[in-house]
Amino acid sequence: MCFAHFVSTLGFTHSKSDHSLFIYWHGGDMNYLLLYVGDTILTTAFDALRKSIMARLSSKFAMKNLGPLRYFLGIVVARYAGGLFLSQRKYALQIIERVGMSSCKLSPTPVDRKPKMSAHASIPYEDPFLSRSLIRAL
Known part of the structure; x- marks a missing residue:
């Protein structure tokens, strides 16, 4: 059945x-x-x-x-009196470690707000496989 x-x-x-x-x-x-x-x-x-x-x-x-559920698909599950708290902190840290960014400094705005991009002047991404694998992991 x-x-x-x-x-x-x-x-x-x-x-x-x-x-x-x-x-x-x-x-x-x-x-x-x-x-x-x-x-x-x-x-x-x-x-x-x-x-x-x-x-x-x-x-x-x-x-x-x-x-009781504690961890599932990258989500840590914690119980408290009002219900459940779900966190993906551990999963996010694993992704940061995987791309070699664990030693980076924190920034209040994690992206350049005034990007200087050009189709002619940009440097190609050195490892497109890594970028694609991270997208699939999400």
Whole structure:
């Protein structure tokens, strides 16, 4: 049975903006299930609801509970009383390190506000592969 079809039988609907995200309304609370390659993230308003959904998913699919989410796709997840705090600081620092800019000084405006660019006077970028790989990583 297809995962998307099965979760729809549980009451989940596809997000209109992301087909790997499923939304389940329980009373006035929104609950989310995100499927990414082989990983599934489930957030619910109530622990009993989470356990119920996990049990139903486990009846059809091989699953392993890895506990509370801490890191996913370059995002660090921290819990606090009001909810979750998501940070991509670690991921951003890895990109800065990868391009050899970790020793650069901070700047309030990270770009030249008056660029001096010309099609004839510009120096070609020495490693276009690195630039393209960073764009794909984002």
